[in-house]
Amino acid sequence: MATDQQSRVNGVKHRHRTEGLQRHIVVFVFSIVLTLIAFAAVAAGGVNPTFTIVLLLIMAVLQVFLQMGFWMHLKDKGHLLPIIFMLGGFFIAGTCIVMALYWVWWD
Template sequence: MSNQHQSSSAGNHRHRLEGPRNHYISYIVSIVLTMLAFAVVLYGGLDRTFIIFFLVGLAVVQVIFQLAYWMHMKDRGHFFPIIGLAFGTFVALTAVAAGVYWLWW
């Protein structure tokens, strides 16, 4: 019986714990992205179209970063939540595109 216990425990993989270092780094990156967005808007000397696309780009990067590090979507076992988020994003973008098409054409 002890041989079975040893062999089964030897097959288990240890779960790697994240230290606070990853949380500090992700928090600092989130703050830097937010400050960059505020700086671009406060500067005001840039083209309005550029500012809008730049802010949307920063928002997309921020969302991906938040999902990966704060919501732990980068870890194993999150395949179905990622598929659900991708499908929801597809449905939302399709609805927005249909609304824009309906209103302007």
Template sequence: MANQHSAAEEKKHHKHEGPKKHIIAFIFSILLTVIAFAMVAAGEINTTFIYFMLVLMAILQVFVQMGFWMHMKDRGHVFPIVGILSGVVIVFTIVIMAEYWAWW
């Protein structure tokens, strides 16, 4: 009887999303990729603007991938998120320090 109760509680906390959100996320990912390719292929746009937009779309793509495909938006993913953010901070620190060292 206790096992049935805990299984029912577990089902309450884990809700299946269904394919609708995954299809929307997939279409959004494809759209971001097509826009990036189209901007670069156009060639007549300011390169600074293209770089800025590519970085912005890459950041959006990371959030879509992490949120929908790796399920980082769900509860119980605190440690992976902390690990990923720590890695990002370390990489940015290394890049900034390498640039500073090269310009010294």
């Protein structure tokens, strides 16, 4: 009988690759470091506001990719449909934001 971790194909046992605890710990620590960098940039009052905003946006994008790739497992096979729907949602949201900004600042 095949277990959750093993399957039989043509009478040969194959082990499925599983993500180890080490990878999750590394990603978790990296997420915490990104959060601390963003917090330090805001807490330091003498930093240029434009630099702070750009840094926060970069940190946010990195956090999103880490969260989606490792915690939501979107990097794994079989997750193409959720990725397509999320990209569609990002496109629609981005279009709405650009149009709202254009509408507000239109002379």
